[in-house]
Amino acid sequence: MELQSILTRENFVSSGKSKDIYRIPSGQYKGKYAFVFTDRATGYFDEKGKPVFDPGYDNVVGEIPGKGSVACKFATYFFRLLAKRGIQTHYIDTVSDNVMIVEPATPISMPEQGPEFEGSAPLLNLEWTWRNSAMGSFWRRYPFVRPCADLPQVIEAWTKDKTDTLITFDSLTGAGVMTEEEVSTVKELVKKIAQVIYEEFAARGLHVLDGKIELGRLKSGDGHIALIDEISPDVLRVCNGYKKGENRSCVNARECITTSLSGDKRRISAKYQLSAAELEKIFLK
């Protein structure tokens, strides 16, 4: 495949924080998209103006050599695994270290319905989280729950903007973003994906706490909803210290979890949580 003739300015579609997207004009994959996983990395600048890489931040502050290739391999591993389990994704093939071919898809979105009103804004995309444990924002929002308590694959939908905003399934259908049938389909799909990922880590003695994915409507075929974007270790929380205890709790929570409260701001972290780099190593051996 002659990538050089595809990855040109005239085929360029758009750029995300770490990926560039190109439309393939001819050949075997005509009409499909090429996802280029770049080395761009998000983070912040410290007091001395030096970039500090941190996937929790949204601004690109520099490049990490090899990052794109690692992300592409990780996503490829999970897209192929999901395909084996019969779960539809936008993935077609991986054609180089850092280039993946995917079905074009549109995010679940909605134009602003009242553009004549100041402050109206389109819904650009939805993100879907699933939670097996009460970590991160779940505990910060609902601090009556025991930190890292077991949850039964709780699924939440978020409207994506500068800050993500929780939206209930009833509001998604009530506002006309999705039909009730689509919501049922999506809940089942997210649960299946979460389960496949859970089992893949569990087979290595690891526990997936929570994760985040994007779904979209495939442009080909009947336009149904499938997993798009990527499976990224940056948005998977996985730990190597989980031990099921009584009352939905993890036996090791006391030694693993640190919480704090400063003003109204809560923080929570887990000592036994693996870094994105550690997760990547597991699947790229």
Place this chain on the structure above:
Amino acid sequence: MELQSILTRENFVSSGKSKDIYRIPSGQYKGKYAFVFTDRATGYFDEKGKPVFDPGYDNVVGEIPGKGSVACKFATYFFRLLAKRGIQTHYIDTVSDNVMIVEPATPISMPEQGPEFEGSAPLLNLEWTWRNSAMGSFWRRYPFVRPCADLPQVIEAWTKDKTDTLITFDSLTGAGVMTEEEVSTVKELVKKIAQVIYEEFAARGLHVLDGKIELGRLKSGDGHIALIDEISPDVLRVCNGYKKGENRSCVNARECITTSLSGDKRRISAKYQLSAAELEKIFLK
């Protein structure tokens, strides 16, 4: 009924922002609660230190003579109406201008499950909103929706704290706050209450945009979930300019609704919305 012998320090249970609660020690209503609607009013202090009354604020800044009696009459009207429609509430009787007898009930709450973790906090209460129109925080959170667009009685649950936090029904059951059966019951109950209130205003040519209520478990009988606290005009949005248009919109939205965006902060207001005082007048003639 000798109220003076009931409303004493030794029978005092607790105080809310505007209500005082007493346990009735003997007589016909032994074991029930007396709700005293006081004249206390919330608001803020202006630059000159003068109190400005505003139900949108949470701090008590003074008293408005007659406020308690009006609130008691308004709540009595709606509790009696709901009883006629077969909807269970904690209401028993109104025994003076500003005193109501109610069944003791406990809010839907949960002790903190991990008190040894800093920042843990109990769930003290849940609030339930229903929305027939995309006003207030619904539009501010989801500005892709047309301001004041029709919504099909969308119900949301909120954990009550300094700021209210949205919680999905799946999270309520997943975290063990309620069972799935209780969630179904509650959704039906809120919808029924919303419908009764809607029709009562509609009979006067008015349109209920949204409202907020509290539910609790009655201490008597089988402890099932019923409407508690009060029906207050402070948390009902009602307008006198609604006219159903196409695509879920109100024909008069363009002249009625004002929105603005300053930084990330959205505002929305409706010219044809009635004030709490106007709502009270309708039912206290």
